[in-house]
Amino acid sequence: MTRDLHLVRHGEATKDRSRLTARGRRQAELLAERLRGTGFAAVHHGPLPRAAETAAIVAAVLRVPCRVEAAADDFVPHFVPGHDEFFDRFPESERTRGPALAHEAETRFARPGDGPVLVVTHAFLIGWLVRDALDAPPERWLALDHDNAALTVIRYRTGAPPALVRFNDSGHLGSL
Numbered sequence: 157m158t159r160d161l162h163l164v165r166h167g168e169a170t171k172d173r174s175r176l177t178a179r180g181r182r183q184a185e186l187l188a189e190r191l192r193g194t195g196f197a198a199v200h201h202g203p204l205p206r207a208a209e210t211a212a213i214v215a216a217v218l219r220v221p222c223r224v225e226a227a228a229d230d231f232v233p234h235f236v237p238g239h240d241e242f243f244d245r246f247p248e249s250e251r252t253r254g255p256a257l258a259h260e261a262e263t264r265f266a267r268p269g270d271g272p273v274l275v276v277t278h279a280f281l282i283g284w285l286v287r288d289a290l291d292a293p294p295e296r297w298l299a300l301d302h303d304n305a306a307l308t309v310i311r312y313r314t315g316a317p318p319a320l321v322r323f324n325d326s327g328h329l330g331s332l
Contacts, residue, residue: 159269160321162191163282163308164214169206176209183305183329184210188217190307190328194272196220200265201276202228210305211276225264226257228277233258233284236295258284268314282308289318305329 164187167180176184191214200223201211207228215222231254232246243251258281265273266285283300289310290296302308302324309321 157268157270157314159267159312160272161265161285161310161312162194162196162272162274163285163310164210164274164276165279165282165302165304165306166202166204166206166210166276167213168304173204173206175205179332180206180210180304181213182332184213185217186328186330186332187305187307188214191218191274194218194274196272196274198223199274199276200225200228202226202230202278202281204230204278207276207278214274214276225275227261227264228275228281229257230278231257231280233280233297234294236298239298242298254280261285262288266310266312266318268312285310286320286323289320291317 167176167183169180170177196218198221199211199215201207203224211222231250233254235243261281265275266288279302282302283297286300287297303326306324306326308323311319311321
């Protein structure tokens with residue numbers, strides 16, 4: 157069995173992070189055009205508005221349903237000692253529930269399966285899953301940044317280690 161896990165960070169959001177900007181909506185449209193014909197059964201996404209709005213735009217173009225997933229939310233997947241000032245910027249809820257949600261995301265998405273899966277999420281989860289696919293130490297997720305509406309693909313095959321196929325690919329966005 158093979159699963160290509162397509163991970164996308166939401167489109168550009170407003171300053172208060174409550175919705176997408178016009179540029180963010182255009183990013184989502186261009187992403188959807190790139191993903192047309194991939195064969196997704198649904199677009200999975202985190203519950204925050206910026207991920208939900210991105211997913212809705214993509215799902216409308218691909219003509220598939222959206223599915224809200226707690227494991228695709230915005231959270232801190234792993235605390236890295238020595239970076240307290242950085243982690244203090246995030247709500248306690250994102251820090252305390254993060255490791256359990258990261259484990260749920262790994263269990264739910266990061267495994268061999270039948271067909272491609274698309275998850276619209278946030279930079280931290282993408283970094284965490286890429287780190288896991290590369291078998292890097294837990295603290296390495298922090299150095300893996302991800303652009304808005306960029307595409308990362310990890311391939312999971314039965315009997316083989318995960319393979320990073322694409323990372324932070326924003327070619328579909330052109331000079332936007």
